[in-house]
Amino acid sequence: MIWRLIPVVTALSCFLFSAIHAQQTTPKEAKDSTKKNTEKGYAALLKRAKTADGLFKVHQTEADYYFEIPLSLMEKDFLLVNKISSVPMAINEAGINKGMNTSNKVIRFSLNKNAGAVWVKTIVPQAEAPASDAIALSVKDNFIGSVIESFKIEAYSPDSTAVVVKVNKVFDGSEKSFNDVFTDIGLGTSPKTALSGIEHIKSFPQNVVVRSLLSTSVTEGQSTIAVSVAVTTNLLLLPEQAMQPRFADNRVGFFTTPRWYFSDTQQKMESRDLITRWRLEPKPEDRARYLAGELTEPARPIIFYIDPSTPVQWRTYIMAGINDWQQAFEAAGFKNAIQARLVTDTADFDGDDVRYSLVTYAASPKSNAMGPAVVDPRSGEILESDVIWWHNVMTSLNYWMRIQTGIIDTGARSNEFTAEQMGHAIRFVAAHEIGHTLGLKHNMGASAAYATDSLRSAAYTARMGGTAPSIMDYARFNYVAQPEDKVTTITPNIGVYDRYAIAWGYRWLGDTVTPWQALKVQQQWIAAHAGDPLYHYGEQQNSLNTIDPRAQSEDLGDNAMKAGEYGLRNLKRLVPQIGAWTADAGDSYYQAGKLYMAAIWQWNTYIDHVITNIGGYYLEQPVQGDGQKAYTPVPKNIQQQAIQFLAKYLFTLPDWLFNAAIQEKTFAVKDTPLGPYEYGPYNMKREQQYGLLYSLLGDERLLRLLETEAAYGKEKVFTVSELLNACRKQLFAATQQGRGLTMEQRLGQQNYVDALIVSADKLMEKISKKTLTEDEAATTNLRGAVITAAQAGSNQRNLPALCDLTPRAFRMQYNTANGSNVAEAAALRNIHVSAMARTSGVAAAKRGELYTVLQLLEKSRNTGDTDTRNHYLDLILRIRQHLQLH
Structure with missing residues (x-):
């Protein structure tokens, strides 16, 4: 029995010994043991x-x-x-x-x-x-x-x-x-x-x-x-210590990030927008000299690298566009603040590394460019930025220059420009995109600072350095100048507003200045230029519902009617040259068809610029004491001028454009996912005129006219009735005179009546159908685009970009068809006038106009030739069906 107890006693002795030993183990020994176990686990894991x-x-x-x-x-x-x-x-x-x-x-x-x-x-x-x-x-x-x-x-x-x-x-x-x-x-x-x-x-x-x-x-x-x-x-x-932020002011166009401030002394939360900007500060040893007004170098300059995949012949022009901003930073007190560099054998350079800002060259048929930034949301500090430069942006530049300046610039006429000619345009686009990377938004109101006729002055354009006081406008090229004017400065450049905006956002005020103190100083800078149109900021608006005619994309000068007249003169000179400018012996007329389409889009753009004046407001951002008004209706006489322009170039379509001799060789051509589409001339007339008339009669426009009538009285403003009367007088003039109608006259009447019927029907629709959310719509568009692109090799535009370099007319048609303007409309400035639009005077005005037209048609139904009588019968039946008249 004793031998059976030995293992038990031995085990008990070992247990007691271990317990006593454990009690005697020092903290250091325990720590060493834990460390050994940790080291063992670490070493085993990463062996x-x-x-x-x-x-x-x-x-x-x-x-x-x-x-x-x-x-x-x-x-x-x-x-x-x-x-x-x-x-x-x-x-x-x-x-x-x-x-x-x-x-x-x-x-x-x-x-x-x-x-x-x-x-x-x-x-x-x-x-x-x-x-x-x-x-x-x-x-x-x-x-x-x-x-x-x-x-x-x-x-x-x-x-x-x-x-x-x-x-x-x-x-x-x-x-x-x-x-x-x-x-x-x-x-x-x-x-x-x-x-x-x-x-x-x-x-x-x-x-x-x-x-x-x-x-x-x-x-x-x-x-x-x-x-x-x-x-x-x-x-x-x-950064452990975030950059000192700067508050936004809506009178200077910077991108922003939101910030909420709470404190015990408040009676409500303070909400502020922080402008996005790079952290530019003088070197510590230079700060006294900087504050004394001396130009100094920043402690950390802004450096953009040029993607090694960028074609060699364009690198110097892109770098020049970057370096053009030096002048703006000098206005902020810094020299050598922004630099363009080629990628050398830097050991740790990686284009994907967020520490490096890069102009990325994308091999793609997409014709666009954009300049987004990576921002520290705590302060608005721009940490890095990438300009995305799509290879095919040169396609847009070529068409712009040929259509807008080919008549005054012999170098802008062929399918392929010299490297110098294209490089000059590339420099302009690069500078525009870099402006975005510095925090600047589009200033669509800049071009309105120049009197339209001043753009015909060689001396003025040379002195001002371009077509607008800001390169952040979509001012494009000088289509106003006529051949006899001898204007040579025809490209947008960094201007007065750009230098002012960079100084406003970047001038260093010292370490101890709070954002609230800085804003007071910045507001003084704004006040110093109050009323000067060169310093005016016109916020970008929804392209399908532009309210302020001064802040439009792709316009020039302060009078759209006058600028459009000059532009159309040049366009009329250009159209007969299309064949010679696009095809050599043995070439097809494909390029001619595309240039012809670009010419039609340019006409569309001029018309649209004019339409915006009707029902428009001049929008400002007033503050207490500056005496400005937030909303000023476009003067009645200006709107009447707009109607006169439309009577000349929209209600009666230009024969030299739509019946051009080039149509003997090619119709207007537009590239699509399924290949080139050749637009029949009558189809093109119908599509273009209808789209513009539908815009002219849009509910938002008419609702704004009603707003101004309610606020100022019928005698002082241009009214809905005056608009409809003017349209009817021009489009139905031959009917009122009892004459037979040409095909073009019938087309104008059909488009007018149809635009009234369709828009009135939509106005009265009950909003009961489930609609896609913005995200769902975007997803649907892109999915379809991926499939279509893979199958057809298309040049499809589906996602909104920061800068849209497609022609304005095509952009508007695309947005209308695809609904892609929804996000844009939500993000840009607007005046809400459409609540319960069914109960407004718009429906009454449109239906009343249709009834007036119906009465005129009933009286004229038996006049004119067979085609005219059939046309009247068709319109009568359509209107009666819409108005439910029997």
């Missing part, structure tokens, strides 16, 4: 890993990636930036290209010891309160971050100052918390994880760069297309 140092260490073990995140970086603000790095043909054709920024958000890593995990929270840093105020506690509790991801802690670093987490799932398509690219670009699909993965991860001192290839498929109808996109995700550590 075969390749490691890269940087903001935090990145470890790669075969296909697994680990971040070693220092505990000191927990709860710090990071900006997560997702950018497109490469795309397949299908979405290239739909307007998605390398360099485009798809999503940004602020995140924080948070150590959750209880869960043994690192949580990732997304933060909206929009609210702020003084730390010493009681309300700061409430701000903290009511604006917490939301957890979007969790990483299991795989190991601690040997010194326990960092944790190691595996990060594959947020970059390889398994999870969408960090990168949801296919939703962001409008496809609405998910990555196929078996066909997606991480390509590489790089770590730098202030950021980590992850490149992934994500694959999906898009189905539309019976077609399914595979789509793979390379996406680069940047994790950028935001």
